[in-house]
Amino acid sequence: MTSKELVIKTLEFKNKSGRAPRQLWSLPWAGNHYPEELAAINRDFPGDFEGCNVTYKERAIGRGDQYEVGEFTDDWGSRFINVQKGVHGQVKEPIVPEADENWDDLSKVHFPTEWLSFDIEEANRLCKGNDKFVIAGCCPRPFEQLQFIRTSELLFIDLALKPAGFLKFIKKMHQFYCELLEKWAKTDVDALNMMDDWGTQRGLLIHPDTWVEIFKPLYKDYIDIAHRAGKKMFMHSDGHTLAIYPHLIELGLDAFNSQIFCMGVENLAPFKGKITFWGEVDRQHLLPEGTTKEIQDAIKKVHDTLWQDGGCIAQCEFGVGAKPENVRQVYASWDELTG
Template sequence: MTSRELVKRTLEFSNKTRRAPRQIWFLPWAEKRFPAEVKSLREDFPADIVTAPSVFATPPLNKGDPYEIGDSTDAWGAVFTNAQRGVIGEVKHPLVAPGDDGWDDTSRVHFPVEWLTFDRDAVNRFCASTDKFVMGDCCPRPFEQLQFLRGSPELYMDLVTRPAGLSAFLEKMHAFYCDLLERWAKTDVDGLMMMDDWGSQQNLLINPRLWEEIFKPLYRDYIAIARGRGKKIFMHSDGMNLAIYPHLVELGLDAINSQIFCIGLDRLAPFRGKISFWGEIDRQQMLPHGTPAGIDAAVRRVRDTLWAGGGCIAQCEFGPGARPENVRQVFQSWEDIAREA
């Protein structure tokens, strides 16, 4: 069975094997500190999910390296200041000024129309060259991008007061993201992705009613675009975001990457067989402070609680603080489970 077939069957809860598809996320922090261990992990646990490369006719306007100390600029024009090598920094001076409560001046925001110029033929050639499950190289993130452009405290207030300027800007942003997804959905990729970190450690970052009114319709459109072209659709969202799970299931999301140990496996058990859990293993406590034996027990709890003829992808993030031996144990445990009778 190819990786492409394995991932699709896992997402459709028809995986008759015991093997979960694999994917490790390597942050530059890990690649810079543990190059030998990263190389070994890639060789010993090859990914079943890969991302198609983007070749742009018109290059995006990004400047600098967002993972290096100093300033960098994203494709929208937001400037990030980074104080720690290997992770992404923060926006200190939003493009929509703190005093602009009506969103009257968005002239400094650049919509990255360059993303629309990606080479579709190059993407299709890549898809034809591999038997891996291929993800498109695009990722709508409306809530987070609004924060990068406005600043989080100001945006939270805007979502309550709902100025007309914000609504008009969000409508334009959503149309752009839909156009981008439509173009990628017309390629030969197997899946598309979106993301927004919605949870704090204990609750949703905004009132669930506001989430349902403002953002759920956006995700509905993104998911519909993917499904309309026969693509699988994935989402990443950190924090305690249990409140949005029922909505994402209702909308037809195939897989979610979330902090399942922050939420609690028992709380997620009712969603077994309804949505696929795209990882992970606790990167707040277990990966930096745990032991291989504890990691093995955690993986087995995930498998016992959430596997339903599929529905689990062996994924974790090798990021700040994580111990290489613990990341290795995540994937070794999934391999061991696959071999057990």
């Protein structure tokens, strides 16, 4: 069975004899601190997923390296300040200024239409003959991008007051993301992808009713675009996102990368067999502080609670503070339990 076949069977709850598909996310920090250990993990537990990295005919406006100390400007024009090498920085000043309560001045906001300049045939060549599960090279993130443009504090006020200009901007951003996904849906990739970090340690960053009113319809369109083209849809979100799980399942999301240990693995049991848990392993405590035995026990709990002839992907993030032996144990444990 190829990696592609393994992932599809897992997503469709038909993986009766194969192992759990593997995917390792490694931040530059891991490569800087543990290059040999990272290389060995990738060698011994090769991944089943691959991105589709295309070239663009038009150059976007982004400048700098988002993982280096200093300033980084993204392709929308938002400026990030980073004080730690190997991780992502933060936006300190809005490009839609605080005084502009109706979002009238968008002169500093750049819609990255350059992202549309990739060649579909190039993407198809990258997919052709690839036995791994290929995910598209774009990732709509409306909530986060709004924060980058406005800062989190001001955005929360906008979400409460809902000024007309703000809602108009969301519609325009959504149209751009839909256009981008529609183009990627014409390629031979296996899945489209989206993300937004929605959770705090104990709940959503906004009221669930506001999420349903403003953001659920956006995600519905993104998921529908993928499914109309015969693609799967994957989504990532950090934090405690238990409140939106039923909505994402209703929309037909195929795989959700979320902090399942933050929410309590047992609390996700009602969703077993309804959505694929795209990882992850507790990177707040277990990966940096736990023992390999604790990692082994944690993976067994996930398997026993959420695995149903698939429905789980052995995904893990090798990020700041994580012990390489714990990251390795994640994949060793999944291999012991499946396939």
